[in-house]
Amino acid sequence: AQSVTQLGSHVSVSEGALVLLRCNYSSSVPPYLFWYVQYPNQGLQLLLKYTTGATLVKGINGFEAEFKKSETSFHLTKPSAHMSDAAEYFCAVTRDSNYQLIWGAGTKLIIKP
Amino acid sequence: EPEVTQTPSHQVTQMGQEVILRCVPISNHLYFYWYRQILGQKVEFLVSFYNNEISEKSEIFDDQFSVERPDGSNFTLKIRSTKLEDSAMYFCASSVTGYEQYFGPGTRLTVT
Numbered sequence: 001a002q003s004v005t006q007l008g009s010h011v012s013v014s015e016g017a018l019v020l021l022r023c024n025y026s027s028s029v030p031p032y033l034f035w036y037v038q039y040p041n042q043g044l045q046l047l048l049k050y051t052t053g054a055t056l057v058k059g060i061n062g063f064e065a066e067f068k069k070s071e072t073s074f075h076l077t078k079p080s081a082h083m084s085d086a087a088e089y090f091c092a093v094t095r096d097s098n099y100q101l102i103w104g105a106g107t108k109l110i111i112k113p
Numbered sequence: 114e115p116e117v118t119q120t121p122s123h124q125v126t127q128m129g130q131e132v133i134l135r136c137v138p139i140s141n142h143l144y145f146y147w148y149r150q151i152l153g154q155k156v157e158f159l160v161s162f163y164n165n166e167i168s169e170k171s172e173i174f175d176d177q178f179s180v181e182r183p184d185g186s187n188f189t190l191k192i193r194s195t196k197l198e199d200s201a202m203y204f205c206a207s208s209v210t211g212y213e214q215y216f217g218p219g220t221r222l223t224v225t
Binding site: 032034036042043044045046049051090092094099100101102103104105106 | 146212
C-alpha cells in the first residue's frame with residue numbers, strides 16, 4: 001500500500017528565509033506526487049504536481065519541489081518565505097491503479113516576522 | 114477561473130438524521146471525488162465517481178453513504194443516518210484526467 005510521510009507537523013521560519021517542507025512516500029510503482037496548500041478556513045489548493053518528465057517542478061507562489069526516486073522524496077522548497085505563505089501544506093500521492101489521493105498528515109508553516 | 118463550489122459551508126445536524134452535501138464540479142471535468150478530514154487528522158478518501166458510477170470507494174464509505182450526480186452538474190454526498198464520528202470537513206474534488214484534482218472549499222459537518 002502507498003503511504004506518505006511528512007516530517008514535522010509544524011515548521012517555523014523567518015520571513016525571507018528558505019522554506020523546506022519534507023515529504024517521503026512509499027510506492028511500488030512510479031508515483032504521481034502533489035503538494036496542496038490550505039489557508040485558514042479555506043479549501044485545498046493545488047500548488048504543484050509531478051507526473052512524468054522533469055523531476056524539478058515549479059508551482060504557484062514561487063514554490064518548487066524535486067522528485068528524487070532514489071530517496072523516495074518530494075520535498076517542497078521556496079527560496080524566500082513571505083508572511084502570506086503561512087498555511088498548512090499537504091503532500092499527496094496517487095495509488096497504483098486508480099486516482100484516489102493518499103495524503104500526508106500535513107505541515108503547518110509558521111512565518112516569523 | 115472555474116472552481117468547485119460546495120454548499121452549505123457549515124451543516125449542523127442531529128445524530129441519526131440524513132444529510133446531503135452538495136458540490137458543483139468544474140464544468141468540463143469527468144472525475145469526481147469526496148474526501149473528508151476529521152479535525153486534527155489526515156485527509157481521507159471516501160469515493161470516486163466516473164461515467165455515472167462509483168469507480169472506487171474506501172472502507173469508510175459504507176452503506177450509510179451514497180453519491181449521486183442527479184442533473185449533470187451537481188454531485189452530492191448523502192449520509193443516511195449520521196453518527197457523531199461523521200463530524201468532519203467534507204471536500205469535493207473534480208478532475209479532467211483523474212490525476213490533477215481541484216478541490217472545493219469544503220462543508221463542515223457537525224453532528225450533535
